[in-house]
Amino acid sequence: MSNYRSPYTVELRGYYLQRLMIWTQDNTEHRSVLKLTLVDFHAWLSKDVGPAISTKRSARSTLSVFYEWAETIGKIKKNPARKLPTMRNSIGIPTTLAPSMTSNEPSNDQRGPSMSS
Template structure:
């Protein structure tokens, strides 16, 4: 859970180890734990401050000194808030210098579905392994980290064919119906992880994302396939946003709305009806 590009600082080793253990005990996803480790080690390296001697002014100066994109700045603020909340609650720090950090506005997200042409081009460029990754992302709406963990035992028969049990963020499990073609492709494989590797027996989510994005045209990312799935599922389900929420494994409908592009025909129909 560390990044070798950022050197360790001895005074941070024990607090960081304890904090990451706290996050694991709370069931936080591995990706969250990794990112928080990275952010805190970067903060320690750049500021050279002792773990529990940081002030509000120092935290503000750090967050405002990089010219980060909004999302990166928001993630850094969340990391500092989380760490110093933990330190204060557990008695390691008498005060919480991050408690009054200014809020960072998050711009409203917009759906960014990959086009049919982009997916078709990716399937032409990819080898058989990456093709299956692309099909799972575009045809079942899986995140790259979820694609990485697909196991043959996760393919289960249901009343209409087969479904896939998906372990998502926060340990939430959802069941996604599979098309016949995708189910057959998965069931034809040897037993075990579909994409074996060195990360607990499978490839890492980051590497799977890189492989998919590399196969897709420039400017198209693996995550845009999930947006494509959401937008198509929204239309196919009769515009049932709750059904799409279940398929994507979101805890909030508001998040699902960011993924689902409203069909242009629906907008025109609304205008005509008015």
């Protein structure tokens, strides 16, 4: 899981896996992450992971990588995370510029010296 990954990515994936293990023990009868289903993943992502789409994408990525690894080494027969839908970034809301920023007139400091004394 750590091949070609930054130390931060490895740490973050470990963090999500630890949270998933705790959630699994507290919320499922089988209490094993190797027995989780797609329904369990949806429940975990919607209830235990933060609301930001970037957070959910990171947690989903962790699920995908972990279960791909578990399938590769024979811990599970089929990767249940493979069926998780992709998550796209939310569309940003454009910020409105203040009227002074949209005006074509130069601001006071750009007009040069004042003629009045």
